[in-house]
Amino acid sequence: MRRLPAFIALVVILAGLVVGFGFQFNGSDAYPDSEAIGEEYSTHVGEKAHLWGEVVGIEDGSVVIGFEGLRLRVTAPKPGTVAVGDQVQIYGTLAPDRQFETTAYHAQSPADRTYMYGVSVLGSLLAAGAFLRRWRIDTDEWQFVPREGT
Structure with missing residues (x-):
C-alpha cells in the first residue's frame, strides 16, 4: 500500500508534463501559421x-x-x-x-490512421499478455510477483 501514493504522484507528474508541453508548444515560430x-x-x-x-x-x-x-x-x-x-x-x-x-x-488517409491505431492497440495487448503470462498482481501488497511454476 506504500507504493500506491508514489505511483499516483508519478502519474500526476507525467500527466502534468504532457499537458504542459502541449500547452507551451504551438508549433514552430520559424514559419507563419x-x-x-x-x-x-x-x-x-x-x-x-x-x-x-x-x-x-x-x-x-x-x-x-x-x-x-x-x-x-x-x-x-x-x-x-x-x-x-x-x-x-x-x-x-x-x-x-x-x-x-x-x-x-x-x-x-483515414484508413492509414485506423490501421496505425489498430496496430498500436494490438501491440499493447500482446505486450500486456506476454507480461501477465509470467507475472501476476498481488492485491495484498499491490505489486507484481512472478507466477508460480514459471
Whole structure:
C-alpha cells in the first residue's frame, strides 16, 4: 500500500508534463501559421511555410487543401494521389493567387490512421499478455510477483 501514493504522484507528474508541453508548444515560430497567412496573404507571398491541413477538393487540376481560415491550391500532391478528407502536411513556398509551391508533403488517409491505431492497440495487448503470462498482481501488497511454476 506504500507504493500506491508514489505511483499516483508519478502519474500526476507525467500527466502534468504532457499537458504542459502541449500547452507551451504551438508549433514552430520559424514559419507563419495558417491563420496569419489567411488574414494577410499578400504579405506572406514568397515565404516558406509548413502547414497541416485537409484535402477539401480538386479545382482546375490542382488539389485544394483547407486550413483554419485558409484554402490553398498546391503543386503536390497531384490529383488522384490523395482523396477528399485525407490529412496532408506540406512544406514549400507561398505563391500569388493562393497557390502553394510544394517542396515536400506527407499525406495520411483515414484508413492509414485506423490501421496505425489498430496496430498500436494490438501491440499493447500482446505486450500486456506476454507480461501477465509470467507475472501476476498481488492485491495484498499491490505489486507484481512472478507466477508460480514459471
